[in-house]
Amino acid sequence: MTKSEYTTLKERLNEHAYRYYVLDDPAISDIEYDQLYRQLQAMEEANPEWVSDDSPTQRVADQPMDGFQQVRHALPMLSLGNVFSREELDAFDQRIRKAAEEENIEYMAEPKLDGLAVSLRYENGRLVQAATRGDGQVGEDITANIRTLQSIPLKLRKSTAPEVVEVRGEVLMTRSGFKKYNAWALENEQKVFANPRNAAAGSLRQLDPRKTAKRPLIFYAYSVGEISNPEPQFEQHSAILDWLKPLGFPVNKMNRLVEGAEGCAEYHARINTERPNLDFDIDGVVFKVNALALQQQLGFVTKAPRWATAHKFPAEEATTRIEAIDVQVGRTGSITPVARLKPVVVGGVTVTNATLHNEDEIRRKDVRVGDKVFVRRAGDVIPEVVKVVESERPAGAEAFQMPTHCPVCETRLQKEEDQAVLRCPAGFACDAQRKEAIKHFASRKAMDVDGLGDKLVEQFVDKEMIRGPSDLYHLTVEQIAALERMAEKSAGNLVAAIEASKHTTLARFIYALGIREVGEATARTLATHLYTLENIQQQDSEALQKLPDIGEVVARKITKFFADENNQREVQALLDAGVHWPEVEIKDTAELPLQDMVIVLTGKLTEFNRDQAKARLMELGAKVSSAVSGKTDLLIAGENAGSKLAKAEKLGVEVVGEDWLSENL
Ligand code: IVH
Numbered sequence: 009m010t011k012s013e014y015t016t017l018k019e020r021l022n023e024h025a026y027r028y029y030v031l032d033d034p035a036i037s038d039i040e041y042d043q044l045y046r047q048l049q050a051m052e053e054a055n056p057e058w059v060s061d062d063s064p065t066q067r068v069a070d071q072p073m074d075g076f077q078q079v080r081h082a083l084p085m086l087s088l089g090n091v092f093s094r095e096e097l098d099a100f101d102q103r104i105r106k107a108a109e110e111e112n113i114e115y116m117a118e119p120k121l122d123g124l125a126v127s128l129r130y131e132n133g134r135l136v137q138a139a140t141r142g143d144g145q146v147g148e149d150i151t152a153n154i155r156t157l158q159s160i161p162l163k164l165r166k167s168t169a170p171e172v173v174e175v176r177g178e179v180l181m182t183r184s185g186f187k188k189y190n191a192w193a194l195e196n197e198q199k200v201f202a203n204p205r206n207a208a209a210g211s212l213r214q215l216d217p218r219k220t221a222k223r224p225l226i227f228y229a230y231s232v233g234e235i236s237n238p239e240p241q242f243e244q245h246s247a248i249l250d251w252l253k254p255l256g257f258p259v260n261k262m263n264r265l266v267e268g269a270e271g272c273a274e275y276h277a278r279i280n281t282e283r284p285n286l287d288f289d290i291d292g293v294v295f296k297v298n299a300l301a302l303q304q305q306l307g308f309v310t311k312a313p314r315w316a317t318a319h320k321f322p323a324e325e326a327t328t329r330i331e332a333i334d335v336q337v338g339r340t341g342s343i344t345p346v347a348r349l350k351p352v353v354v355g356g357v358t359v360t361n362a363t364l365h366n367e368d369e370i371r372r373k374d375v376r377v378g379d380k381v382f383v384r385r386a387g388d389v390i391p392e393v394v395k396v397v398e399s400e401r402p403a404g405a406e407a408f409q410m411p412t413h414c415p416v417c418e419t420r421l422q423k424e425e426d427q428a429v430l431r432c433p434a435g436f437a438c439d440a441q442r443k444e445a446i447k448h449f450a451s452r453k454a455m456d457v458d459g460l461g462d463k464l465v466e467q468f469v470d471k472e473m474i475r476g477p478s479d480l481y482h483l484t485v486e487q488i489a490a491l492e493r494m495a496e497k498s499a500g501n502l503v504a505a506i507e508a509s510k511h512t513t514l515a516r517f518i519y520a521l522g523i524r525e526v527g528e529a530t531a532r533t534l535a536t537h538l539y540t541l542e543n544i545q546q547q548d549s550e551a552l553q554k555l556p557d558i559g560e561v562v563a564r565k566i567t568k569f570f571a572d573e574n575n576q577r578e579v580q581a582l583l584d585a586g587v588h589w590p591e592v593e594i595k596d597t598a599e600l601p602l603q604d605m606v607i608v609l610t611g612k613l614t615e616f617n618r619d620q621a622k623a624r625l626m627e628l629g630a631k632v633s634s635a636v637s638g639k640t641d642l643l644i645a646g647e648n649a650g651s652k653l654a655k656a657e658k659l660g661v662e663v664v665g666e667d668w669l670s671e672n673l
Contacts, residue, residue: 014051014058021048021064022163029159030258032658062134062163069152072216076148079139081127082174082234086144087311088120088294088318094273097295100317101269104297107306114298116245117275118230118263120318122289123180123208126154127233130173133164140212144311150212154179156221161256170240174233175257180288181208183386184651185224190394194372202382202395203325204289226288229257244298265298276319278648283321284386285611285650292320322356325384327397330377333364333408337416339444340524341432345370345410347381347393355385362391367410368428374398376405416440436476436574443469445522449477453528453619454520455512455587458505459498467491477520478581480506510586514541517589521579523569525562532626533557534566539592541579545570556604557631600629601672606639607632610653611646616669624673636661644668 021044028034028041036044045064052059059066091097104113125141138154139147154160157179164173181189186204193200201207211223229252231245242248249259262282266275272295279293297303297315306314332348345364352359362383364370375381375393380400385391413420414432416439421430432438436445446465450457457480468474473487483506488499512520518541519531526534537555538544544566552563569575607630613621621644622632636643636655643656643663656663 009051009054011055011058014048014055017044017048017051018060018063021045022062022161025064025158026161026165026256028658030256032654034658034660067155067158067162068221069155069217072218073152075215076150076213078146079137079142079149080146081139081144082129082172084144084311085125085127085141085147085176085233086308086313088316089309089312090318090320092320094269097272097276097317097319098269100295101272104302104306104315108302112268113302115266115268115272115295116249116263116298117266117272118294118296119260119279119290120292120294120320121178121180121228121230121260122205122291123178124205124212126150126177126179126212126227128154128160128175128177129233130164130169130175132171133167133169135160135162148213152217153212153214153220156217157225157227159227159258163256165256166254169255170235171237173235173255175229175252175255176231176233177227177229177257179208179212179225179227180204181211182224182226182287183289184287189223194369200373200395203384227258228260230260230294243300245296245300245303246298266295272319280321282648282650284389285648285652287651287654289324289386290321291323292318294318322353324355324386325382325394326352326354326359327380327382328352330375330379330381330393333370333375333377335411335415337414337432337438337440337444339441339448339522341435341438341441343410343414343421343430343432345408347375349381349383352383354383354391357385359383359385359391362393364393366428367430370408370410374407376401376408378402378405414438414440439469442475446474446477446480448522449520450480450509451520454516454522455509456516457502457509459502460505464491464502476578476581478578478585481510481582481585481587510588512587513589514539514592517541517582517587518544521569521575524565526566528623529626529632530558530562532623535592536627539594545579603629605630605641607642607644608634608636608640608652608656609644609646610636611649613646613666613669615666616673621669621673628673 024034024036024041048063049065052063052065091100101113105111127139127141127147128135129137135151135155137149138151139149141147155162181204183204186201186207189207190200192198199210201210207223208225211220211225214220232248232252240251242251246265249263253259262279264275266272276293279290283290295317297306303313303315308314329350330347331350334346334348336344336346338344344366347362347364349360349362364375373393373396375396378401380397382394382397383391384394410430411421414434417432417434417437419432419434419438422433423430432441434441436442443466446469447462449455450460450465473483474480483503485496485499485503488494488502489496513535515532515535518526518534519528533555534544538547547567549560549563549567552558552566553560602625607625609618609622609632625632633640636652636659638659640656640659640661643652643661644666645653645663646666653663
């Protein structure tokens with residue numbers, strides 16, 4: 009083996025890592041990469057004098073550091089001004105048009121990445137120093153930690169690059185990585201972070217780079233600092249970004265050139281809708297004048313450029329106090345603790361409740377009434393208490409105790425083996441569970457009773473107008489109209505909607521019964537394989553387990569449900585009330601066109617209703633999953649597809665657009 013063979017292998021590995029981490033376009037499998045990596049390690053062990061610091065084996069230093077040295081930036085790292093409304097955006101654009109004496113300004117619009125700004129200095133192609141922004145003039149040397157980020161090149165990919173190249177950008181922790189990290193930290197009594205940005209900051213300020221290497225950090229380049237010998241003559245900011253890519257730097261794919269305030273406003277609105285689908289936090293968008301001559305003409309005010317501004321989004325996290333902790337009883341009797349919060353605006357809406365999941369979670373986070381907490385709400389997900397600020401705990405705050413009895417029906421609560429969840433075992437005898445069961449029965453994916461909201465169901469049960477789902481079918485217009493705030497007309501509409509729901513499908517009916525562990529997919533499996541209700545009711549647990557995706561636990565829940573006399577009476581009452589469905593067509597399931605294909609839907613569908621598309625795919629034999637994995641056969645990507653699309657591309661999963669649905673359904 010020669011040194012030049014070693015160098016070739018090292019460069020091949022760097023190239024594959026670049027394709028994987030920067031281009032999201034791997035050319036070899038992880039296993040092949042690992043094999044090559046081990047070959048390189050073996051060569052280095054045999055010839056330690058060959059090892060250079062751009063070898064992929066040299067990313068992680070094996071010694072912790074004593075502290076961080078101070079670094080003076082060659083050019084200051086600036087901050088950005090803000091606009092908060094369309095008016096302020098117009099004023100920003102107006103000032104620039106006036107200075108430029110031009111009607112239409114071209115801007116580079118970029119997501120405002122919510123991480124940590126860093127400056128990476130390359131000399132003669134090698135990464136020699138990485139620094140935090142600090143106060144903009146002086147930052148901290150975090151080279152050893154930055155070297156562990158796989159998406160940052162240790163060596164520029166072009167030998168023709170200038171002698172000095174400083175690249176600036178943002179280090180972020182992925183949202184998925186942040187969740188996983190916090191779950192691990194709670195389990196192992198380590199520091200929990202309030203958000204991915206703090207987690208990224210904490211990771212970069214680790215004295216032990218071996219720890220940083222384990223954190224899922226990514227990097228995007230968005231500008232440059234000093235570039236010299238020779239100094240390239242760029243005319244546009246977009247040209248700088250285009251120049252950075254072939255040097256080996258990731259540049260955000262959502263960056264777009266736009267025109268005028270109108271183009272900026274459209275971009276802001278579009279990125280805001282994409283925000284929940286991303287796997288990293290953004291806190292707004294940034295608009296930068298694209299022409300560098302104009303940038304220069306505009307110059308700076310104190311620490312921020314006049315040629316750029318940030319347009320923020322509502323914050324996805326806030327701190328507030330816990331006023332009380334209540335427990336809620338779910339449809340299946342599960343007891344969920346809920347934090348009642350001092351109202352606080354998070355993600356643009358006022359939040360007053362946040363889930364605390366279960367008893368173990370409360371204990372791990374040690375959440376107490378009176379505590380100051382970080383609340384996070386990303387996208388449409390249920391607000392969550394992420395972390396307690398223990399230093400601000402009021403004196404005398406006591407650890408929360410879960411109740412021993414159901415807060416609604418006072419039955420003694422039980423805990424099932426191996427489960428974190430407490431349950432009220434009273435079932436239908438518990439008013440809370442009765443209400444939830446009826447809400448579920450009437451819900452859109454079940455019997456789809458239009459206009460029967462949660463509040464109405466609660467009134468019906470509280471006023472003892474109904475006890476179970478079947479009683480809905482005996483409600484009269486007069487009864488309903490007698491309720492407060494209920495006009496004759498809407499009462500009539502509701503009775504008609506209840507009547508219309510009688511005509512359904514077997515799969516919906518099974519789902520509507522609310523059997524534990526039986527979701528839409530399982531209900532559909534039961535209907536398509538067993539054809540009739542009688543047949544489903546008669547199966548024993550072993551027979552059920554022969555069906556696809558039905559395991560022991562689910563099978564047991566199904567047989568237990570149908571063995572219960574109360575349930576039998578309720579099912580019969582529903583049939584007697586006139587609930588019916590067309591016979592399930594008996595098909596040779598092996599002939600279904602999408603038999604056993606694992607399909608994931610992502611992004612916005614414009615022609616199809618998502619639920620209908622999903623239902624139809626399942627009818628054709630496909631398994632519709634919510635997450636992309638190695639088992640996924642096909643990803644159907646609608647508009648603005650985000651992290652799932654990226655993952656599918658990374659895993660080499662076939663990706664098609666929405667038109668695939670029109671062709672195949
Ligand atoms: S450019 C002269 N572009 O925002 C402009 N900054 O408030 C210098 N940031 O410290 C920054 N995404 O941490 C720029 N696409 C982006 C950005 C971005 C996030 C952060 C960066 C900077 C802060 C300024």
